[in-house]
Structure formats: structure tokens, C-alpha cells
Amino acid sequence: MLAAITLTAAAALTLSACGGDSSKGEDRAGVAGADAATEKSASPTASAAADRPKIELPSDLTYTFEWKKTGDKEKDAVLADREQSIKAVDLAIAHQDPLDEAYLYFYEGEAAAQTQQYIEAYVKAKARTTGAYRYYGEVVDVSDADSASLVYCEDQSKGYDMYLKPKKINKTAVTKNSYVLYSAQMSRGEEGAWVVEKLASQRGSAKCRP
Numbered sequence: 514m515l516a517a518i519t520l521t522a523a524a525a526l527t528l529s530a531c532g533g534d535s536s537k538g539e540d541r542a543g544v545a546g547a548d549a550a551t552e553k554s555a556s557p558t559a560s561a562a563a564d565r566p567k568i569e570l571p572s573d574l575t576y577t578f579e580w581k582k583t584g585d586k587e588k589d590a591v592l593a594d595r596e597q598s599i600k601a602v603d604l605a606i607a608h609q610d611p612l613d614e615a616y617l618y619f620y621e622g623e624a625a626a627q628t629q630q631y632i633e634a635y636v637k638a639k640a641r642t643t644g645a646y647r648y649y650g651e652v653v654d655v656s657d658a659d660s661a662s663l664v665y666c667e668d669q670s671k672g673y674d675m676y677l678k679p680k681k682i683n684k685t686a687v688t689k690n691s692y693v694l695y696s697a698q699m700s701r702g703e704e705g706a707w708v709v710e711k712l713a714s715q716r717g718s719a720k721c722r723p
Contacts, residue, residue, distance in 0.1 A: 564704055565597065565618065565706065566601065566614055566615035566618050567615075568597060568600045568601055568604050568615055569604075570600060570603060570604055570607060571607055571641075571643070573643045573644070573675075574603055574607075574642060574643060574644070574646075575644075575645045575646070576596075576599070576600065576645075576646050576647075576648070577645070577646070577647040577648065578592075578596050578648045579647065579648060579649040580592045580596075580648060580649070580651045580665070581651075583653065585655070587655045587661070588653045588654075588655055588661075590707060591653050591655060591661045591663055591699060591707045592651065592653060592663070594619065594699075594706050594707040594708070595663055595665075595697065595699070595707070595709070596648075597619060598616070598619035598620065598708070598709055599648070601613070601615040601616040601618070601619050601620075602616050602628055602631070602632065603641075603642050604616065605632045606632055606635045606636075606641045606642055607641050607642075609635070609636045609639075609641070610632070610636075611629050611632040611633045611636060612629070613632070616628060616632070618702075618704075618706070618708075619702075619706065619708050619709060620708060620709050621700070621702065621708050621709070621710050622710045622711075623710060623711050624697075624709040624710055624711055624712045627712070628712075638676070639676060639677045639678055640674050640675060640676045640677060641674075641675055641677065642672060642673070642674065642675070643672070643673055643674070643675040643682060644671050644672040644673045644682075645671040645672060646667060646668065646669060646671075646672045647667070647668035647671075648665055648666065648667055648668075649665070649666050649668070649721075650664075650665055650666040650720065650721060651663065651664070651665040652664045652665070658701065659700055659701040660698075660699075660700055660701075661698075661699045661700070661707060662696070662697065662698055662699065663695075663696075663697045663699060664694070664695065664696050664697075665694075665695055665697075666692060666693065666694055666695070666718070666720065666721035667692070667693045667695060667721070668691065668692055668721070669691045669692070669693060670687040670691040670692070673685065688717075689717040689722055690716045690717045692716075692717065692718065692721040692722045692723070693714055693715065693716050693717075693718065693721060694714060694715045694718035694720050694721050695712065695713070695714045696712070696713045696714070697709050697711070697712050698710050698711040698712075
């Protein structure tokens with residue numbers, strides 16, 4: 514069984530096995546042995562678009578974002594940047610680098626510190642994520658030019674840990690804990706992108722289960 518990783522902070526980001534039966538909550542896969550957001554001006558957004566890190570993930574990692582376009586420029590920007598920040602964490606894990614530039618671009622403060630610990634657990638275990646992840650049930654709110662929130666669900670039922678040496682995919686059974694509810698507090702970063710400042714989760718939420 515994959516062990517649960519728990520990262521504690523004011524708004525805790527907790528991590529456990531994708532299909533496991535952990536009651537500790539959240540996010541993506543946990544690895545064995547680990548203990549473990551209104552545009553101010555056109556220029557910052559244009560700069561952010563030009564300077565965003567390139568995210569190229571292993572071909573065995575796939576994502577389905579069922580998030581609908583809202584027609585609101587800033588809400589759609591929040592959704593787009595959250596997609597990239599999710600992928601950036603898996604890129605850091607694939608690179609086995611807790612200080613990978615891509616995820617650091619999209620995370621600040623408390624969320625950055627928690628996410629670094631999460632990535633470090635994978636590096637320590639010599640493992641990374643693999644499989645297919647689905648995102649749905651989004652509710653996005655932009656409260657002002659620099660603050661936003663996003664609540665959404667993740668289906669981890671087809672996502673797994675893969676140990677690198679020797680290479681082995683740890684497939685886990687699908688349970689209610691394969692479905693996770695997230696709440697992200699986001700802000701406008703210095704370069705104009707929407708970045709994650711706080712992230713909380715609830716594994717097995719009835720709001721996300723089929």
C-alpha cells in the first residue's frame with residue numbers, strides 16, 4: 514500500500530495514494546516510506562504569456578480538463594493557469610527536482626513550501642506519477658484584480674505511482690478516496706500569471722464521487 518503524506522500548514526495540503534483508502538485527505542499519489550488564485554494592465558499578462566515555462570511531460574501522463582469556458586477573461590485565465598500549475602508539479606516530479614523552475618513559477622508562499630515537500634517525497638522514494646487524471650466540477654471566483662479562488666474535483670482512479678529503479682507501476686484499487694475535492698486560493702503573480710498561494714483538499718468528498 515502507498516503510504517499517506519501529510520503536509521501541515523494553516524490550509525493543509527495532504528497527499529495520499531491515488532486509489533488508496535486513506536482518510537487523511539488529498540492529492541495525487543503518495544509514495545511508500547514518505548511522511549510526510551481583473552487584469553491590472555495588458556503588459557503583465559502579455560509578459561507572463563511570453564515567459565511562462567514550457568511544460569513537456571512524459572507521454573504516459575495524461576490530463577482531461579473538463580473545465581468549461583466562462584466567457585469571463587479573468588476567470589478563464591485562472592482556469593488556464595491552474596491547468597499549467599497542476600502539470601508543473603508532475604513535471605518537477607518527473608525531473609526529480611524539488612526546485613524545478615516550472616512549478617516555482619506557479620506557486621508562492623505556503624503552497625510553494627508544501628508542494629516542495631510533496632515533490633521531495635517522490636525524489637526520496639525514486640518515484641513519479643503516471644496514468645490519467647481528470648478534472649471537473651469547477652467553481653471559479655475572481656474577487657478583485659489580484660485575488661481569485663477555485664474549487665474543483667480530481668479523479669485519480671486511473672493515476673498511479675511509478676517507481677523508477679526498478680521500474681514498477683503501483684496500481685491501486687479504485688475507492689471513494691480516488692476522488693478529491695480541492696480549494697485553491699490564487700493571486701496575481703509579479704509576472705501577471707495566476708499563482709497558487711494556498712491549497713486545501715478533501716479526499717473521498719461526496720461532491721466529487723460518481
